[in-house]
Amino acid sequence: MIALRAEPFDASALLAEFTARAAGAGAIVSFTGLVRDENDGGAVLGLELDHHPRLTEQALHGVERDAVARFDLLDIAIVHRHGALAPGEPIVFVAAAAAHRRSAFDAVDYVMDRLKTDVPFWKRERRDDGAHWLEARAGDHEDRRRW
Amino acid sequence: MIALRAEPFDASALLAEFTARAAGAGAIVSFTGLVRDENDGGAVLGLELDHHPRLTEQALHGVERDAVARFDLLDIAIVHRHGALAPGEPIVFVAAAAAHRRSAFDAVDYVMDRLKTDVPFWKRERRDDGAHWLEARAGDHEDRRRW
C-alpha cells in the first residue's frame, strides 16, 4: 500500500491498521520520519515538501514493487506527506510485515534509502535564518548503493 | 524504558506513547514480534514464555543500558511479554528515537539480537503435534556477533 497525503497523519494509527491486516506475521518493523525542531544548530519553523503531481506516486509504486520483489514480505506500507509541515509532524511512515525479522528490517531500511534519493520529493526547511532547500546527503547516496 | 508484561499489550498504543515522549526526534523505528500461527509447517496453538522472576528484568535493563551507550538515541523502549500467549499476540515491542535514522535502525536491530540470545526467556510452542521448547537458532548467534 502506498499513499501520498496532503494532511497530517498519525503513525501509530497507521501501525494499528497495518498490524490488523498482517495476519500471520512474526515481525513488523515500522519507521516514522518526523520534522525535527532544529537542524545545523538553527531552529526549524517548518518544512515544505514539494512533489510532482504524478511522477512521485509512480516512483512510490516502483519502490514498493522493488521491495516486494527483493524481500520475503507479507505486506508493506509507504505513506508520505507533501505540502507544509510543522515541527514534530510525521513526514513518512514505512512498515513491513514478514515471517522473520531480518526481511522486515531490511525492507524498511531499503525503502528509506530509496526514498532519500530516488523519489521526487524536495524539502525546503524554514529556519529562523530563512528558507533552505535540502538535498540528499553524500551518506544517503552511499546508503543507496548498499542494495 | 523497559517493561515485562504478563498481560497482552497493543504495540500501536505503545508507539503512540513513545512518539509523544520523543520530542525533537527525526526518526523513530519500532519492532513488534508476534506469535505466528504456524511454524515448521505445523499449526501453532499458543506460546508459553518462561522467564526468571528477577534475572530477566535485570538483563533487560542491561540491554537497554548497552544500547543507550552504543547508539546516539533520544529514547528507547523495550516491552516484553511472559506467560501464555495466543497466536497473533505481540511478544515484544522495541522502539528507538534518534535525530537520524541510522542510529534508530541499528539500536532496534541490536536490541532484538541481544533479546534472542542474552535475556532469560524460554519459549515453548504448543502445536497440534505437542509442545516444543524453542532455542535461539544458529543465525541468532551469528547476528549477535555482528555487534
Add this chain to the structure above:
Amino acid sequence: MKILFFGRLRDGPPAGPVPSGVRDTEALRAWLGGDRPELLDTSIRIAVNDEIVPGKQPVEEGDEVAFLPPMSGG
C-alpha cells in the same frame, strides 16, 4: 511545450516560449541554461510527459517537460 520546475528550481524565473528549433531535451536544457546555468548541471534530471528520460530525447509541441533537481524524500 509546457515546462515545469521543481524543488529549488522553482525559485528561478518561468520559461518563455520555446523556439521552434529546440527539438530535443538537451537542446532545451542548453537553451534554458543560457539564462539559468544551474539547469546545465548533470544532476538535474529531465522528465518528458511523466517519464524520466535517461539521455537526449525528442520533444515537440504539446509535451510537458519537467526539470528535477536531486531528490530529498523520506
Add this chain to the structure above:
Amino acid sequence: MKILFFGRLRDGPPAGPVPSGVRDTEALRAWLGGDRPELLDTSIRIAVNDEIVPGKQPVEEGDEVAFLPPMSGG
C-alpha cells in the same frame, strides 16, 4: 539450598536435598548431572542469587541456584 530450573529444564524432576559435600557450582552440577545428564552440557548456565556466574563459584546453605538453558527471547 534452593535449586531452580528454567525453560526445558523444568520438565525434569525437582532436585532433592543437596549433600553437605557439595560446596561449589560445578560440584552441584556434577551431583545433579548423575540423574540428569542434560545439566552437564556447558550450554546450561548457572545463576547464584540472581547473578549468572562465569565459572566455578562457592555455594552454601541459603543460596538460590538457577539452571538456565540457552535463551530464546524476542
